Amino acid sequence: MEGNEFLDKLASGKIRRRDFNKILAGAGLSLISIPLISRSGKAAVEDHPLIFTWAGYEEEGFIQNYIDQYGEAPNYTFFGDEEEAFAKLRAGFKPDITMPCSYKIPQWRDAGLLAPIDTSRLSNWPDCLEAVKNVPGIVVNGQRHWVCVDWAQTSITYRTDLVEIEEESWGLLWDERYAGRLAMIDSLIDGVMVAAIYGGAKDPYDMTAEEVQRTKELLQEQLPLLRFYSNDMTTVQQALASGEIVAGVTWNDSALWLQEDGVPVKFMNPKEGAMTWTCGISLQADADPAKIDRAYDLIDAMLSPEAGVYEIMEWGYGHANKKAFEMVDEADLRKRGLPKNPEDIDRFLASGSFQAAIQNEPELQMMFEEVKAGL
Amino acid sequence: MAERVAPVPAPVGKVRLGLTTRLRAVTLRSEPIRGYALLSPTLGLMILALALPIGLLITFSFWTQVYLDFDRSFTFGRYIKFFTNTEYSKFFESWYWISLALAIPLFVPAFPWKRRLGALLIVGYPAIAFYLIGLSVEKAIYPMLLWKSIKISGAVTLATVVLAYPMAYFIAFHVKKNKLIWLILITVPFWTSYLLRVFAWKIILGYNGVFNSGLMSLGLIEEPFMFLLYSQFAVVLTLAHAWAAFAILPIYVSLEKIDRSLLEAATDLGDGPVARFLRVTLPLSMPGVIAASLLVFIPTVGDYVTPNLVGGTTGIMIGNIIQSMFGKANNWPLGGASSVISMIAITALICAFLWLTKRMKRQIA
Numbered sequence: 001m002e003g004n005e006f007l008d009k010l011a012s013g014k015i016r017r018r019d020f021n022k023i024l025a026g027a028g029l030s031l032i033s034i035p036l037i038s039r040s041g042k043a044a045v046e047d048h049p050l051i052f053t054w055a056g057y058e059e060e061g062f063i064q065n066y067i068d069q070y071g072e073a074p075n076y077t078f079f080g081d082e083e084e085a086f087a088k089l090r091a092g093f094k095p096d097i098t099m100p101c102s103y104k105i106p107q108w109r110d111a112g113l114l115a116p117i118d119t120s121r122l123s124n125w126p127d128c129l130e131a132v133k134n135v136p137g138i139v140v141n142g143q144r145h146w147v148c149v150d151w152a153q154t155s156i157t158y159r160t161d162l163v164e165i166e167e168e169s170w171g172l173l174w175d176e177r178y179a180g181r182l183a184m185i186d187s188l189i190d191g192v193m194v195a196a197i198y199g200g201a202k203d204p205y206d207m208t209a210e211e212v213q214r215t216k217e218l219l220q221e222q223l224p225l226l227r228f229y230s231n232d233m234t235t236v237q238q239a240l241a242s243g244e245i246v247a248g249v250t251w252n253d254s255a256l257w258l259q260e261d262g263v264p265v266k267f268m269n270p271k272e273g274a275m276t277w278t279c280g281i282s283l284q285a286d287a288d289p290a291k292i293d294r295a296y297d298l299i300d301a302m303l304s305p306e307a308g309v310y311e312i313m314e315w316g317y318g319h320a321n322k323k324a325f326e327m328v329d330e331a332d333l334r335k336r337g338l339p340k341n342p343e344d345i346d347r348f349l350a351s352g353s354f355q356a357a358i359q360n361e362p363e364l365q366m367m368f369e370e371v372k373a374g375l
Numbered sequence: 376m377a378e379r380v381a382p383v384p385a386p387v388g389k390v391r392l393g394l395t396t397r398l399r400a401v402t403l404r405s406e407p408i409r410g411y412a413l414l415s416p417t418l419g420l421m422i423l424a425l426a427l428p429i430g431l432l433i434t435f436s437f438w439t440q441v442y443l444d445f446d447r448s449f450t451f452g453r454y455i456k457f458f459t460n461t462e463y464s465k466f467f468e469s470w471y472w473i474s475l476a477l478a479i480p481l482f483v484p485a486f487p488w489k490r491r492l493g494a495l496l497i498v499g500y501p502a503i504a505f506y507l508i509g510l511s512v513e514k515a516i517y518p519m520l521l522w523k524s525i526k527i528s529g530a531v532t533l534a535t536v537v538l539a540y541p542m543a544y545f546i547a548f549h550v551k552k553n554k555l556i557w558l559i560l561i562t563v564p565f566w567t568s569y570l571l572r573v574f575a576w577k578i579i580l581g582y583n584g585v586f587n588s589g590l591m592s593l594g595l596i597e598e599p600f601m602f603l604l605y606s607q608f609a610v611v612l613t614l615a616h617a618w619a620a621f622a623i624l625p626i627y628v629s630l631e632k633i634d635r636s637l638l639e640a641a642t643d644l645g646d647g648p649v650a651r652f653l654r655v656t657l658p659l660s661m662p663g664v665i666a667a668s669l670l671v672f673i674p675t676v677g678d679y680v681t682p683n684l685v686g687g688t689t690g691i692m693i694g695n696i697i698q699s700m701f702g703k704a705n706n707w708p709l710g711g712a713s714s715v716i717s718m719i720a721i722t723a724l725i726c727a728f729l730w731l732t733k734r735m736k737r738q739i740a
Contacts (some may be wrong), residue, residue, distance in 0.1 A: 083703040090443075111443050180601060188703070209467040228605050228687045244582035244599075362440070370460075370516050373691050 001139060001168060012171045049096035049291040049298060050076040052287060054279075057099060061310030065301035074269035075134040076297055081187065081231060089113050089284075096295050097289040101279040102135045103205070105146045106357040108282070115283040117144040121296045124303035128320045129342065131349035135278050137357050149302050151349065153337075154316040155239060156268040157255040158247035168268045169365050170198040172247050174218070179225045183236055183248035186229035189355055190275070194249060195219050197272050197353065205356040206265060212364065219371045229372060249276075252295060279357045280320070314338065318345070398477075403453055428719075436711030445708065453712035457517045517696070521717060524692040525724065527610055528675040534709050535671045536616040536664060539622035543663070547630035558627070565620050571682050576613045580685070581603040605687025618674070622667035629663025630656070659734070669725060676721055693717055 003275040018325065046072070051057075060067055067073055077095065079085035082104050089098070100108060108114050119125045125147070132148035155171055159164075163346040166173055171181050185191045195218040196204035201211040227245050230236055237254050241263050261294035264294060268274070281299050283292075301307060308324025311317050316336040319325075321347065325333065330340050339348050356363060392400075402408050411418065436453055439446040546557050551584045562570065580603040587599035602608060633656060641651045679694030685694070693713065700710030 081703075083705070087702055087705075107443075223688055225599075226688050239582065242583045362442075363701070363704055366706065366709075369696050369699050371706055372688065373516055373520050373696055374689075 009083055025339075027308045032338050047294065047296045048072070048293065049287070050075045051097045051099065051298070052079060052089075052093070052095035053097075054076050054079065055224055059310075059314075062307050063301045064306055064310070065304050066298050069297060069301075070294070074294070086111070094286045095285065096284055096291050097298065098282050098284060099149070099279060100146070100282060101189075101277055101355065102138060102146065102148065103277075103299050103355045103357045106137055107247060107283070107361070108116040109140070109145050113282075113285055114145040115285045115287060116145055117147055117283055117299070117308065118296075119144060121301045122126070122147070122303060124300055124305070127305070128303065128321050129322050129345055129349070131346045132278055132320045134353065145278050146282045146304070147299060148278045148280040149321045150280075150315075151276060152252040153267075154185070154194070154249060154251055154275040154277060154355075155270060157236075157250040157258065158268060159240060159243065159267050160264045160266050162243060162246040168270050170194060170270045170272050172268070174198070174222055174225065175226065178246050180227055180289060181244070181246045182226050183239060183245045184222070184226055184229050185236075185249045186231045186372075187370060188278070188358060188361065188365055190249060191229065191360075191366060192219065193207060193355070194273060195222065196219075197275065200272075204353065207358040212360075212367070216367055216371060219368070223371060223374070234247075251315040254335060259335075269337070273353050275353050275355055276349060312338065405639045409589045423673075430569070431712045432714055434711075435707050436715050438708045439540075440706045440708050443705075447508055453708045454716070457712050457716055458515060458708060460515055460517065485689070517693075517713060521693045522693070522698060522721060524676050524694070524717075527607060527690075527692060528614075528672050528681065529613045531614040531618070531675050532612060532668050532672040535622045536626070536667050538615065539619055539626055539667065540664070543626035543630055545624050547627055547633075558624070561623055562620050564616075569617060570680065572617050573613055573681055576609065576616065577685060580609055580612075604685060604692070609685040609687075610682050610690040610692070613685050614675050614678065617681070618671045622672040625666040625670065626660060626663040629660045629666075661732065661736065665729070668728070673721060673725070677717065 004254060006221065019097065051074055053076065058073070058076045058078075060073060063073065079088065082100050085098065085100070086104070086108065089095075089108075090113075092148050097114075097169055098108075100116055105114070127173075128148070132151060138144060138146050156168075156170070158172060163172065163193070172178070174183065184194065192215060194205045196207060196211065196215045198213045199211065199218050201207050201215065207215065217234060228235070233250060233254055236245070236248045236250055240254075241247060241261065248265075252267060255265055258265045281302060283299075286293060303321055305319075305321045305323035305327055308319030308321045309327050311319050311372055312324060312328050313332065316338075320349050322342045325345065326340070339345050402412070435445075437449050437451070439448070439450060448712060460584070542561065544636055546554060546561075550557050577584070581587070582599050582601070582604065586603060587596075590596045637655055637659070637669065640649060641655045646654060676692075677697070679692065679693045679698045680693045682690045686695075697710050697713050697717070700706045700713065
């Protein structure tokens with residue numbers, strides 16, 4: 001039946017029920033078969049591993065070698081924070097690769113989400129920094145479930161023109177002169193741990209009951225001084241740029257980007273010690289066996305010095321590969337607060353407080369939620 | 376249907392009918408079964424989409440979270456934690472003394488039993504209340520947060536209904552042509568996503584947002600107003616805007632239905648415009664107002680996106696903490712208990728609200 005003929009018949013009401021149903025069935029069948037047809041044409045996309053990662057890590061600079069090798073990028077899907085990712089994975093989501101940070105590894109391993117990684121299959125592994133190879137809590141029973149890709153610091157970015165301080169300290173976030181113009185990151189690791197370090201906890205990641213109490217009091221004391229808690233770094237950067245807040249907890253990239261925009265800010269090196277975080281990459285226990293080879297190539301691409309240069313220059317983060325540091329000008333490194341020589345880097349990493357898995361995490365999180373709710 | 380009623384009475388005891396035929400005969404004869412069968416698609420959907428999740432939530436709320444798993448033994452611990460923020464055992468330690476004190480009236484021999492029970496109630500309720508309040512002062516963060524959420528939602532409901540009423544009134548009484556276009560115009564802001572509407576308010580109320588920079592360029596203020604964003608005020612304003620359509624439409628419908636001759640009659644009998652509105656229009660539009668209040672109040676109590684984005688440190692609501700219980704804090708049982716208690720509290724409030732409006736209506740009539 002011709003299309004126009006059909007329409008004419010339909011309009012005049014002369015179409016038979018059977019004919020109409022045939023056409024409906026045909027339309028339905030073709031609709032259903034569209035995805036099947038296009039799938040066979042694009043088989044290659046199916047062969048790439050699926051990466052579950054932080055939004056932002058899909059930039060091609062991170063995996064240029066992989067793209068050069070296979071001609072296209074792997075498949076991405078994103079999380080906002082690791083708790084959200086964890087909940088999704090526990091509910092049965094099965095990507096091939098995830099990108100958690102080091103302090104989450106024990107929990108994820110306990111939940112049976114991660115598969116061991118064979119570092120002998122990574123050509124860039126020998127070039128990685130000693131300090132990041134030895135991040136505590138990663139290797140258990142000789143099995144490594146995670147490799148570090150990048151590292152940087154959590155510290156205060158403050159407006160040099162609006163803040164007067166004698167020495168750099170986390171105490172700026174408790175300074176009543178700046179009440180209502182301070183901001184914190186809304187997370188256990190980058191928020192509560194700041195209070196723990198400022199409160200002088202011996203090991204912020206494994207606190208005693210008194211230290212927890214002290215941390216809680218500090219958070220309660222700080223709450224009325226804060227403009228907001230935020231996980232959204234764009235909000236923090238905009239607030240710093242406009243002068244709505246004068247100091248906020250950030251990572252290196254925010255300070256770098258604000259400086260490049262001409263905002264007078266400095267990334268603090270607090271006397272109590274900044275926090276160093278390392279984030280990396282893990283193979284999932286349920287990864288598709290057919291994609292494992294490509295998954296290793298992808299991890300290797302992320303560890304390559306080229307990816308390292310991109311990350312140092314564009315994000316201001318340190319990279320796992322020491323060769324990357326040799327390929328970047330010393331002036332550029334200094335601008336980002338990063339050292340040049342490998343021994344210095346190892347010493348630098350060893351000096352900060354490496355973010356470790358938090359003991360009593362659920363209780364601390366509830367405490368934090370209660371403080372935020374006004375307890 | 377032909378097969379439903381046999382045209383000829385079947386000869387009893389001679390022909391054995393097939394099982395399916397007999398089954399069909401039985402099911403078709405029973406009115407309730409036929410009714411439920413007719414309802415079954417809807418009923419199935421209701422059970423899957425509503426009853427099952429709530430059932431799961433209630434089940435969770437009686438369990439205990441142990442690291443990544445649940446302890447599935449039955450306990451009221453999460454409920455006690457919600458109200459007192461103390462652990463189970465400690466609660467009963469103090470509870471023991473309280474119940475002893477409560478029992479005192481029972482041992483006063485001079486009164487008859489009825490009076491003794493009465494005294495127990497008179498002493499008992501305030502004692503329990505004071506006990507809970509005593510704990511509340513420092514510890515009962517969750518009931519306080521729930522109360523705060525209810526207050527914020529109450530303010531939102533009031534603001535929404537008060538702002539929506541004139542709009543609905545205008546369309547119902549003063550728009551003569553193209554009413555549909557006016558109604559569609561009202562829904563235009565709702566064609567964008569909820570999140571976008573919240574962000575729009577962030578831009579309007581922000582530190583260097585539309586409002587502040589406007590006032591500054593007019594020279595009316597020196598420093599931007601800080602209270603506009605990241606406050607309870609911002610939460611109320613944003614929610615009131617976001618839910619406006621849900622208030623305007625029901626109020627419009629009930630205003631539209633009012634018989635215009637009643638208004639003429641009121642005028643003929645000497646009522647001025649204000650008295651006429653208060654004595655005729657408003658009471659007759661009450662069903663719409665009530666529906667609007669419920670439609671706005673119920674969903675906003677549990678909202679967590681808006682407080683998260685514009686609430687700052689003071690605008691946190693119960694939804695935020697429940698969300699983190701199911702996410703970051705990974706304590707599903709406590710989250711379940713908090714949700715169940717919130718649901719019960721909201722239901723109780725709504726019942727009280729409906730009862731009150733009913734009484735008021737009777738007084739007006």
